Amino acid sequence: MTTTELIDTVGHAESTPEQAQPYRELGLKDDEYQRIRDILGRRPTAAELAMYSVMWSEHCSYKSSKVHLRYFGESTTEEMRAKMLAGIGENAGVVDIGDGWAVTFKVESHNHPSYIEPYQGAATGVGGIVRDIMAMGARPVAVLDPLRFGPADAPDTRRVLHGVVAGVGGYGNCLGLPNIGGELVFDPSYAGNPLLNAACIGAMRVEDLHLAHASGTGNKVILFGARTGLDGIGGVSVLASDTFSGDESGSGRKKLPSVQVGDPFTEKVLIECCLELYREGIVVGIQDLGGAGLSCATSELASAGDGGMHVWLDRVPLRATGMSPAEVLSSESQERMMAVVTPANVDAFMRICAKWDVIATEIGEVTDGDRLVITWHDQVVVDVPPRTVAHEGPVYHRPIERPADQDALRANGPESLARPSTPDELRELVLRMVSSPNLASKRWVTEQYDRYVRGNSVLAQPADSGMIRIDERTGRGVAMSTDCNGRFCRLDPYTGAQLALAEAYRNVATTGATPLAVTNCMNFGSPEDPAVMWQFEQAVKGLADGCRELGIPVTGGNVSFYNQTGSTAILPTPVVGVLGVIDDVTRRIPTGIGAEAGDTLLLLGDTHEEFGGSEWAHVVHGHLGGLPPKVDLDRERLLAEVLVAGSRDGMISAAHDLSDGGLAQAVVESCLIGETGARVFLPEGSDPFVQLFSESAGRVLVAVPRSEELRFTEMCTARGLPWARIGVVDPEAGSLEIQDVATFGLDELREAWEGTLPALFD
């Protein structure tokens, strides 16, 4: 193939200013294209156009969300920043957890690819977030996967869920990372737009933190990992028609799918190789290649450094023949990393890569200019100021408008919905709720994930939060939970985001860990819809204000827009991840009761009649309306302090947070996970339906040994935390008795709870 004479060089671009370019097909607006021309003082080359178009896309540039996301930074106080070593803008946030350890964590979405090709979409979603964590200098130590699908009984849900679960497991298991948590939610709004959010936690010594920047003139830029192929360049393939005049490869390219295939084996080897490179101290800067591939890595590394960069693009090892410079720059081939290394260390770098059979190629050099120059067989195809590509993309103030139906939705409360009134009806409802897809045991999914590998998993699903030991000597560890109730967010995105934060915060504290920092994954519909932008703005404000009230910073996040089918957006779904620290994992609080016979069951917090957006309204009435539960973050903070104190002093033998499905769900799960019965008595004169199914926030069920009951309750009273004695653990019974309502055999409950997903998906 003779393509070199057709290459669109900078010189060629200068001499053909009027040549039409397919910028619209690449997603650029007229004014955006004009801005590129203004920046460069000429038309961009095909390769430059490929870079700008992908880096200025919503996904990479955050152009619709940027103005709102600033609020996270503005609302973070110095005090909140104290433990933060890296924050928003880096590959992932990093916090100091003590004993000289730093932990980095992040959640990212891979929603659309997981609908198109569920297995590979999910697999590469996991792979991508793991490389983000690696790029901070950390060893990835655990993953969590919040998943959302259409109705559990819809035929397409089966296809998507099977593929996504197999992809998360197939990649994560082969990579050797324990999967310690996540979510599984079914709702009709996700039918044509499932959500695959992937979270990863990494650990490193504080001094080993690596930030992505290319500094030091003369330092070498090394690309290492997998070869570069035609993965995920569907959009950019329109440029191929410029360089390949209708030959076989050219016309074939136009049909290229935007699908990437993951190779977890290569990624596992890449992890070990990177960690050895870090240990040897021979990496100046490091960057993962994710969305936008080399376009992103070269421009971000260069613009974060103190010089320019020259890249010899033809040196990139390729998997496919006849790739154009634009395609090489845009390829989203997985399992690649880019490092900046001093010339003296290049040999050592190459030796370590060779030991791990990792392909490594010196493709560039840090220069003393301020330009990113990319050549292709000695012809200049890119010559740009890197910041204009990576950081100075367009910023939009999208129109915002409260949805027209918001008031009607909130006025249509759940008060008039028919409720169970007799003990028999309540009994039936408990079983129906426990077996409903959102409340049923997630074991069918989590059993396909390795939760043991590396031997540091202290808690994993179905625990309230996953917990990983970081330091084997001291027992220091971290806990993490991700949460979001999209229905609450639909009713009130500000409060809904705070409820998501409160739940994740509470889940972390429920295992005995102290909440420390927050990440998020904002999944919303189209930013071009003012109603969606209102939801987004409200959710960001709610989350940021909530974090300030709780005194824990948002260290990073991810925005995923355009999650909609036709003009119908998904439920606003700001998934919130909270990371907590525990100085000694042996004092973790388990979820299941039964460690000691005769423990007292206490309900901490207040129960109000709150059914707007509840699981009960959804399951029984298919109803969504009214107001979500009230959120009281002072109360959440107090509750967390009491739980951590109780864990420290050995006063709590089990604890479980109350959320979806209310007290009934919490009690049933505590019994089934602990394989132990209990007797529960609801407060005298109370409405058993409200007690059992309301979803008031700020509540936790704890089991307290008899010997500690007085000390614990006195502590609650002294601190002003409401508590109620609602039952006892009864290992002899083999049943759960809810006094004056019903008695359930544990076998009967287990069948209801664990039978649902296998019946739907086996």
Added chain:
Amino acid sequence: MSKIGVITFPGTLDDVDAARAVTYAGAEAVSLWHADADLRGVEAVVVPGGFSYGDYLRCGAIARFAPVMTEVVAAAAKGMPVLGICNGFQILCEAGLLPGVLIRNQGLHFVCRDQWLRVENASSAWTSRYEQGAEILVPLKSGEGCYVAEKSTVDELEGEGRVVFRYVGGNPNGSTNDIAGVSSANGRVVGLMPHPEHAIDALTGPSDDGLGLILSVLDSLVAA
């Protein structure tokens, strides 16, 4: 202090866990690299779990050609105790140290669960610390853990007491005769699908039942 080797192939995952188990049992864990034809003076070898070479082609099919495996096969012929866990079991089968093969789970899914096993033979080099018939709880985590072999081979294994571990409380993967682990004729080489190295501490596993395998082999080394 006895030295027990733990092999790392590209794609090995549970090597740190196996080394930890060796250390917990009071021995020295020695890391062995797949590309080195050198057992570094160890007295026993653990081939740990994971996805060596991605488990592409067949589980263990590529790993068995590694230089270190040539040494392991030679040492095993002279009676060195060898334990293959999960992917390690698959590698030992591919290498011909153990009979049979592991195929895809009957349910087609990867299965990660706490699994009860019965110790069917407490006289192998890796099981002498257990009571005959003892039941132990260890994690199982594999997608290709269904043990199959020719009927004559299975009959021979059963007849000679070389089925070392059997699943109890339900067969998780369709394994022939509920077989979870088997041994060589001399009882020195043992392979099993479940992960005893993940059951050495109730903090991070379902029990500490798995430590007995390492303690057993240490006994056999001292006795030898």
Added chain:
Amino acid sequence: MARVVVDVMPKPEILDPQGQAVANALPRLGFSGIGSVRQGKHFELEVDDSVDDATLAKIAETFLANPVVEDWVVRRVES
């Protein structure tokens, strides 16, 4: 009855980690001269004579293969 063979292969431009692993192992085992390896799936179906080619194509396209990442070929091998 006819025997129908369906071969499903990863598309040429799609990464094939499995084939790549085999290709990388071959030189280590002393086999030289193998340029590349791609690994796919081979299905054999016993098919009633009443089943037409269009139906077979539909089976391959919508079920046996994922056309986003895989190509497929249907062959009738014996009648």
